Amino acid sequence: MNRSCHTALKYVQKYFTGTKWFVEGDIKGCFDNVDHHVLIDILRKRIADEHFIGLLWKFLKAGYMEDWNYHNTYSGTPQGSIISPILANIYMNELDSYMAEYAEKYNCGNRRKINPAFKKKLDVCRGKEERLKRNLSKMSKEEKEGLIAEIRELRRSLKSIPYSDQMDDGYKKICYVRYADDFLIGVIGSKEDAEQVKQDVGCFIREKLHLEMSGEKTLITHGHDFAKFLGYEVTIAKGEYSKRTKPGATRRVNNGKVLLYVPHDKWVKRLFSYNALKIKYDKQNGNKEVWEPVRRTRLLHLDDLEILNQYNAEIRGLYNYYRLANNVSVLNDFYYVMRYSMLKTFAGKYRTRISRIIRKYRQGKDFVVEYPKKDGKKGKVLFYNNGFRRNTKVESGNPDIVARVVENYGRNSLIKRLQANKCEWCGAENVPLEIHHVRKLKDLSGRKQWEVAMIGRKRKTMALCIDCHHKLHAGKLD
Numbered sequence: 001m002n003r004s005c006h007t008a009l010k011y012v013q014k015y016f017t018g019t020k021w022f023v024e025g026d027i028k029g030c031f032d033n034v035d036h037h038v039l040i041d042i043l044r045k046r047i048a049d050e051h052f053i054g055l056l057w058k059f060l061k062a063g064y065m066e067d068w069n070y071h072n073t074y075s076g077t078p079q080g081s082i083i084s085p086i087l088a089n090i091y092m093n094e095l096d097s098y099m100a101e102y103a104e105k106y107n108c109g110n111r112r113k114i115n116p117a118f119k120k121k122l123d124v125c126r127g128k129e130e131r132l133k134r135n136l137s138k139m140s141k142e143e144k145e146g147l148i149a150e151i152r153e154l155r156r157s158l159k160s161i162p163y164s165d166q167m168d169d170g171y172k173k174i175c176y177v178r179y180a181d182d183f184l185i186g187v188i189g190s191k192e193d194a195e196q197v198k199q200d201v202g203c204f205i206r207e208k209l210h211l212e213m214s215g216e217k218t219l220i221t222h223g224h225d226f227a228k229f230l231g232y233e234v235t236i237a238k239g240e241y242s243k244r245t246k247p248g249a250t251r252r253v254n255n256g257k258v259l260l261y262v263p264h265d266k267w268v269k270r271l272f273s274y275n276a277l278k279i280k281y282d283k284q285n286g287n288k289e290v291w292e293p294v295r296r297t298r299l300l301h302l303d304d305l306e307i308l309n310q311y312n313a314e315i316r317g318l319y320n321y322y323r324l325a326n327n328v329s330v331l332n333d334f335y336y337v338m339r340y341s342m343l344k345t346f347a348g349k350y351r352t353r354i355s356r357i358i359r360k361y362r363q364g365k366d367f368v369v370e371y372p373k374k375d376g377k378k379g380k381v382l383f384y385n386n387g388f389r390r391n392t393k394v395e396s397g398n399p400d401i402v403a404r405v406v407e408n409y410g411r412n413s414l415i416k417r418l419q420a421n422k423c424e425w426c427g428a429e430n431v432p433l434e435i436h437h438v439r440k441l442k443d444l445s446g447r448k449q450w451e452v453a454m455i456g457r458k459r460k461t462m463a464l465c466i467d468c469h470h471k472l473h474a475g476k477l478d
Contacts, residue, residue, distance in 0.1 A: 005230045008230060009260060009324055011177050012186075015175050016184075018173075019258070020189060020223045021223060022186060022221040022234065023185035025178075026213065026214040026218050028211070028213070034075060034088060036075060042094060103174045106172060106174050106193075115161060124154060131147070132148070172189045195220060233263050267331060267334040274341075275296050276296060278292045295347070301457075305369050306457070307349070308369045312383065318331065319388055323392075331388040335384070343367075366385055368381070417463045426465065434464055437461050448477070
């Protein structure tokens with residue numbers, strides 16, 4: 001069902017309407033603490049081949065190497081392995097089955113009863129409307145206008161009262177959705193019901209799956225507050241707004257519907273992680289925050305096309321993930337900072353002003369970088385300019401039921417870089433090349449220029465001529 005984060009979020013939008021309480025599920029180290037004996041028992045329900053089960057045992061107990069030291073594996077599924085995700089999903093499917101049975105027992109009623117306060121006021125309003133209709137010709141102008149004003153005021157006040165009884169004990173419902181080890185439960189009922197659900201689910205996870213729910217992160221959140229799920233903020237609309245229908249009547253919109261929001265801290269933290277933003281505090285104006293886009297020094301050694309592609313990929317990536325959000329337009333603020341950071345990065349690379357960079361690369365209203373193609377023509381890459389409109393279309397087809405391994409057999413960039421016969425540091429062409437390799441990018445301090453270049457390109461390899469490679473190991477390359 002939930003083949004991606006977006007399909008899980010669409011499920012929440014469709015089926016969590018009217019939720020009163022959210023139970024946010026968080027399991028401590030889910031994939032690292034999978035109990036091997038429980039997992040094998042689950043697999044034996046469907047697999048009778050003990051030779052295959054034996055292979056899975058060997059896979060689970062294979063151990064791992066860290067800093068050239070061997071460590072045994074006592075629990076969990078190996079990270080990065082091809083079959084680890086499906087084994088974890090098989091393990092967590094037990095929770096899915098439990099929640100389906102739990103929902104059948106908990107759910108009752110088809111719809112809520114009408115709110116007594118709403119019904120009382122509605123009856124008064126309809127009585128006045130009937131009186132106006134019967135005595136229209138007999139009433140004076142002042143009486144008619146007074147009665148119409150009363151009816152309008154009653155209709156206006158009805159919009160502030162829920163139509164159905166929100167505390168109806170005869171209508172209860174549970175909705176559940178899971179993606180990997182993240183799950184969200186929507187409860188239509190009292191807070192006591194939500195606390196009982198949390199307790200029962202925690203008991204099942206602890207006793208049957210031998211896992212623990214995080215006491216700090218497993219929260220019970222009111223429907224009109226913000227629950228966190230897959231990086232989004234989830235809330236229930238209050239229905240305070242109304243619109244006119246085609247026949248001319250007014251009705252409340254979004255009442256009880258699920259709204260998805262982009263959390264403010266998500267895109268701000270993303271800017272900080274890119275080193276594209278610096279916040280200053282203006283002491284003269286009561287320590288007011290002043291946001292300043294800054295250049296990214298680690299990108300200065302890239303060529304123009306690589307810099308632009310880096311920014312475009314980061315902007316598109318964030319938008320593509322949060323395009324389902326009702327407030328996705330807030331990413332215009334993210335875009336503003338990224339745009340000026342990009343301009344400052346170009347200005348820092350060429351040691352000039354932003355105004356000159358804009359004049360150099362502007363074509364119409366777009367920022368454009370041109371590059372030569374193999375056929376001699378010029379190609380163009382534009383800085384992202386497609387805006388941030390909400391797009392709720394989710395592609396759920398082609399979920400890799402049969403692995404598309406052929407697509408992964410293309411030549412990697414390392415082979416192409418070697419075949420180019422060009423040193424990536426001094427630019428010497430048609431010379432023998434050697435590959436300098438580092439184990440981890442995080443081990444580089446960034447103090448030397450060649451380290452900055454590797455960190456900026458996010459590559460653990462650099463194709464160097466023999467002379468540059470010798471200088472690098474001698475500490476004389478910079």
